Amino acid sequence: xxxxxxxxxxxxxxxxxxxxxxxxxxxxxxxxxxxxxxxxxxxxxxxxxxxxxxxxxxxxxxxxxxxxxxxxxxxxxxxxxxxxxxxxxxxxxxxxxxxxxxxxxxxxxxxxxxxxxxxxxxxxxxxxxxxxxxxxxxxxxxxxxxxxxxxxxxxxxxxxxxxxxxxxxxxxxxxxxxxxxxxxxxxxxxxxxxxxxxxxxxxxxxxxxxxxxxxxxxxxxxxxxxxxxxxxxxxxxxxxxxxxxxxxxxxxxxxxxxxxxxxxxxxxxxxxxxxxxxxxxxxxxxx
Numbered sequence: 001x002x003x004x005x006x007x008x009x010x011x012x013x014x015x016x017x018x019x020x021x022x023x024x025x026x027x028x029x030x031x032x033x034x035x036x037x038x039x040x041x042x043x044x045x046x047x048x049x050x051x052x053x054x055x056x057x058x059x060x061x062x063x064x065x066x067x068x069x070x071x072x073x074x075x076x077x078x079x080x081x082x083x084x085x086x087x088x089x090x091x092x093x094x095x096x097x098x099x100x101x102x103x104x105x106x107x108x109x110x111x112x113x114x115x116x117x118x119x120x121x122x123x124x125x126x127x128x129x130x131x132x133x134x135x136x137x138x139x140x141x142x143x144x145x146x147x148x149x150x151x152x153x154x155x156x157x158x159x160x161x162x163x164x165x166x167x168x169x170x171x172x173x174x175x176x177x178x179x180x181x182x183x184x185x186x187x188x189x190x191x192x193x194x195x196x197x198x199x200x201x202x203x204x205x206x207x208x209x210x211x212x213x214x215x216x217x218x219x220x221x222x223x224x225x226x227x228x229x230x231x232x233x234x235x236x237x238x239x240x241x242x243x244x245x246x247x248x249x250x251x252x253x254x255x256x257x258x259x260x261x262x263x264x265x266x267x268x269x270x271x272x273x274x275x276x277x278x279x280x281x282x283x284x285x286x287x
Contacts, residue, residue, distance in 0.1 A: 001233040003098045003203045008043040010091035031082040035059040047252040048229040052239045054256030060239040068108040077112035106202035111211040187217045200232035210242035218244040243272045
């Protein structure tokens with residue numbers, strides 16, 4: 001399924017005219033007009049999975065944010081913008097098709113969204129740890145209490161007293177923490193975040209989703225994205241360095257480090273070639 005068909009940033013002439021007018025008003029920065037300052041970025045056309053690849057400072061995250069703002073897709077975390085961001089978006093052009101709710105139902109997901117999610121889990125786990133310590137003390141007190149049941153007001157204490165004598169300490173505590181989130185590594189939690197956030201029949205813009213994911217988890221995310229695009233009517237635009245995500249079958253890959261930027265096979269991307277050269281250099285150590 002394709003919801004976003006084409007996108008084009010302002011032309012080089014339009015950007016130069018705008019920045020010249022701005023500089024005459026003594027502004028120090030013209031971001032994002034200076035991101036592709038001397039480059040005529042071609043019109044981007046999109047497949048069910050389209051990938052924007054490039055090194056740090058190549059403009060892939062900026063481009064993803066401009067597309068998201070132009071389409072008006074929902075977002076969570078704040079992002080880098082300037083006084084001229086809206087002008088840049090206004091001068092950009094895009095073509096879409098399909099159900100409009102595919103755009104409002106989708107979203108842009110950035111690494112900041114994932115980090116915020118992981119921090120929230122860490123906070124919850126800290127609260128759980130405090131609750132766990134309190135339950136250890138509660139078990140000890142109930143286990144060694146000399147208890148006598150007098151009125152209904154003592155019923156809760158009676159239950160604790162009985163449970164403490166029927167159960168081991170670990171079982172007593174574990175049952176009372178049953179509502180706790182399952183303990184996961186950061187990578188497992190990050191992958192779970194994407195699985196929970198991505199639903200069928202929608203457009204998703206993912207900014208460096210490989211952050212916090214091990215190689216194995218990146219492969220799992222790659223498969224989830226590929227299956228969501230193939231079977232569940234999703235379209236993805238992904239800004240990434242990950243060779244695993246770049247290798248998604250049928251993905252259109254734009255190399256923003258090329259001059260001019262252009263669509264290429266994923267095996268031609270400089271970042272991927274660096275991995276290839278490194279492992280070829282050390283191939284005897286794997287044999």
